Amino acid sequence: MFEQLKDLMQSLYSGESAISLHRPSFTQEEESAVAACVRGSFVSSVGPEIQKFEQLMADFCLSGHAIATVNGTAALHLSLHALGVHSEDIVLTQSLSFAATGHAILQTGAKPVYIDIALPEGSMCPVALLQFLEEECKQQENICIHKASKRRIAACVPMHSFGEPAKIAEIAEICRNWSIPLIEDAAEALGSFTQGKHCGTFGICGILSFNGNKIMTTGAGGMILCKDETLAKRLKHLSTTAKIPDPFEFRHSEAGFNYRLPNLNASLGIAQFKKLPNFLSIKKGIYKEYKKFFQPFGYNLVNNPEAQSNHWLNTVIMNSAEEKEELLQFLKEHDIQARPAWYPLHRQQHLQSAVEIPLPQTDWLYSRAVSLPSSVPLEARRYD
Numbered sequence: 001m002f003e004q005l006k007d008l009m010q011s012l013y014s015g016e017s018a019i020s021l022h023r024p025s026f027t028q029e030e031e032s033a034v035a036a037c038v039r040g041s042f043v044s045s046v047g048p049e050i051q052k053f054e055q056l057m058a059d060f061c062l063s064g065h066a067i068a069t070v071n072g073t074a075a076l077h078l079s080l081h082a083l084g085v086h087s088e089d090i091v092l093t094q095s096l097s098f099a100a101t102g103h104a105i106l107q108t109g110a111k112p113v114y115i116d117i118a119l120p121e122g123s124m125c126p127v128a129l130l131q132f133l134e135e136e137c138k139q140q141e142n143i144c145i146h147k148a149s150k151r152r153i154a155a156c157v158p159m160h161s162f163g164e165p166a167k168i169a170e171i172a173e174i175c176r177n178w179s180i181p182l183i184e185d186a187a188e189a190l191g192s193f194t195q196g197k198h199c200g201t202f203g204i205c206g207i208l209s210f211n212g213n214k215i216m217t218t219g220a221g222g223m224i225l226c227k228d229e230t231l232a233k234r235l236k237h238l239s240t241t242a243k244i245p246d247p248f249e250f251r252h253s254e255a256g257f258n259y260r261l262p263n264l265n266a267s268l269g270i271a272q273f274k275k276l277p278n279f280l281s282i283k284k285g286i287y288k289e290y291k292k293f294f295q296p297f298g299y300n301l302v303n304n305p306e307a308q309s310n311h312w313l314n315t316v317i318m319n320s321a322e323e324k325e326e327l328l329q330f331l332k333e334h335d336i337q338a339r340p341a342w343y344p345l346h347r348q349q350h351l352q353s354a355v356e357i358p359l360p361q362t363d364w365l366y367s368r369a370v371s372l373p374s375s376v377p378l379e380a381r382r383y384d
């Protein structure tokens, strides 16, 4: 099977000497947009392209508001900070995620607690979430408290793994019933929808990443999606050093952050955004090719069949840890970049969970998952 898989990848990415996991896709349009921004000299955190880019995202995701940030990690940290998460708190999240999810929680001083994932979508399991809350937590005056540690559960941060929507409507309902603010880590999920809503719009806020490896990029960049106007204004204020508007004086209302996306990056984002529908349809085509290939061998891809995924990063589930290692090694020997899923956060010393909960599905998926090359091919016309 490995040889046939290599042939499929070489045909998907024909003309590319080394096949990467996910590289960006640019044409003359991006070069022109960035060059125009440079000529206009508004390259830093003030400029017209930032607001334009925010509006495009708010309209596309139907989020009401969108606040552009320097990256997705900053977007997560700022969201948690603005909701008042602090060092006495617990934040619920999943262990199968990029470290940024856990790091943003640690940066507020709070402690993460990891809830197991559900399969086949690989994201936070609503059943495991509810079980943890019913067994270990109580509500007191609209605050959720972890009984043993007496810490407040200040937020819940599920992540849409590999762009596959989590069972987010169920998670949102549980969070509502338990008075827990929901912040979605939708860093990988731009263009993913479930139950008619864009990922990142089910809670108080949700974040996107435009890192170079995402479905579209601003070089580095992120976005907070949020419905509440007052919160949106506060997020923007905090992201721009909390400076009080004034034509002359540099006065600040509190210790703000320098988290605003530069105009230069926003100009790249606007050019990339025009191609998003095409990227989404090409990536659906790549997903279908992988699915068709693996089906006869009995392998599944991480997927939520009840949702519309952006298919950002196709991830196959192998039969065993040994087979996963063999596939990674085989592809490496053929200059094809594939990766295991993120090393589970609960196994990393600095990210350890404040409450030990068994995470059998997380450990199971990590031991078998291999993310496969999923870039938009240089020769993408075959999918048009």
Ligand SMILES: Cc1ncc(COP(=O)(O)O)c(C=O)c1O
Residues within 6 Å of the ligand: 071, 072, 073, 074, 097, 098, 100, 101, 159, 185, 187, 188, 209, 210, 211, 220, 221, 222
């Ligand atoms: C799940 C997840 N969360 C957060 C981030 C952080 O985004 P950024 O790299 O833009 O800081 C990323 C990606 O990079 C991610 O994959």
